[in-house]
Amino acid sequence: MDPNSKEILLTKEGYKKIEDELEMLKTVMRKEVAERIKEAISFGDISENAEYDEAKNEQAKVEERILKLENMLRKAKIIKEEDIEAxxxxxGSIVKVKDFDFDEEMEYTIVGSAEADPYDNKISNESPVGSALIGMKKGDEIEVNVPDGTARFKILDIRR
Structure with a gap:
């Protein structure tokens, strides 16, 4: 299977977030960058025009991001709540675990890699901890190889 055609798992929330960003880029950012280019051109000679170069670089970044988001939406598979086993x-599961190394309880939402946000406790199903949790049940204990060594967890609760 072509790795570029790999489906991207998203929650409804994640899909909507990508749609919203795409809409903002297409409707707001494109216009803003076009105005900056137009303004920079009005300054005259564009061969030595830093404003023009900067605006063109920004335009390229916006267009690249638009293509990336459109591609993600094309490959997206939305995880339906009824498909999430309880x-x-x-x-899509929300997993409460006890972290034995830090003697604390943590709650993670398991998401596809496109939605991962460790600062919001959304971990990818492809990350070491996320992939180790997949398929486990309440009460299971796991050991995971992480960059700092080995982490030990016990699953306390699973919900959707």
Whole structure:
């Protein structure tokens, strides 16, 4: 299978977030950058015009991001809530675990890699911890190889 055609798992929330960003880029950012280019051209000679170069670089970044988001939406598979098993960890599950190394409880939402946001406790199903949790049940204990060594967790609760 072509790695570029790999489907991207998203929650409804993640899909909507990508749609919203795409809409903003197409309707707001494109116009803003076009105005900056137009303004820079009005300054005259564009061969030595830093404003023009900067605006063109910004335009390229915006267009690249638009293409990336459109591609993500094309490949997206939305995880439906009814597809999330209540007693087994899957993508879309919210998992409460006890971290034995730090002696604390953590709650993670398992998401596709496009939606991962460790600062918001959304971990990818492809990350070391996320992939180790997939398929586990309440009460299971796992050991995961992480960059700092080995982490140990016990699954306390699973919900959707």
């Amino acid at each position: 007693d087994i960890v899957t993508v």
